[in-house]
């Protein structure tokens with residue numbers, strides 16, 4: 554089920570990914586550089602790689618690459634009228650961006666393609682999700698527990714910019730579809746979004762999941 558990152562999104566979304574690249578950090582703002590003074594080398598590398606992907610994706614979308622500020626909960630604060638999402642894990646980094654007029658929110662998450670411990674699986678999932686993990690494990694999807702985990706992280710990244718609220722792992726359930734690499738998220742918490750749609754892919758040792766919430770008219774239930 555290997556597919557390109559761009560295939561996880563509609564044509565309204567620009568994406569960029571990188572693996573273990575040496576990146577010149579001169580594009581960072583002075584606030585970002587100040588933030589990096591007090592973090593570990595690993596965090597520094599991941600932060601720069603994520604921001605680099607975000608800037609490149611903005612350029613691809615013909616968006617003037619503005620600085621991305623750091624919100625109170627660690628969320629990226631995108632330039633005016635832009636939505637986006639960043640992920641980084643074990644040398645891999647990716648970002649997705651779009652114009653707010655096309656897309657309400659985005660979530661992208663990368664995890665290593667490895668088993669998820671049964672303890673974590675229990676903590677994050679309901680019976681139906683666990684049944685899916687049991688049924689598909691080792692077939693087309695080697696590590697479905699991790700796909701599920703990643704889908705939930707992507708859900709949170711897409712949910713948070715809309716609501717500015719916490720969403721627990723058991724406040725959203727993922728229904729993976731039998732055909733293809735798609736899933737529907739059913740949000741259990743009261744709020745403007747009850748359903749989201751996503752896709753996943755596995756490539757070169759990484760699982761990447763993506764959520765795209767289209768602009769309001771079609772998706773938001775008031």
Ligand SMILES: CC(C)(COP(=O)(O)OP(=O)(O)OC[C@H]1O[C@@H](n2cnc3c(N)ncnc32)[C@H](O)[C@@H]1OP(=O)(O)O)[C@@H](O)C(=O)NCCC(=O)NCCS
Pocket residue numbers: 599600603604626627628629638639640641642661662663705706707708709710711713714720721722723724725
């Ligand atoms: C925030 C969280 C989703 C990040 O995921 P992760 O796998 O740990 O890390 P990733 O590398 O994939 O993503 C990190 C990026 O997420 C983004 N991010 C952080 N907090 C965020 C938030 N509240 N909303 C949106 N994006 C956020 C940032 O851009 C960050 O990178 P940066 O700090 O370099 O800018 C995760 O740490 C977390 O808190 N999860 C618990 C909430 C949750 O997932 N609930 C499940 C709901 S079903």
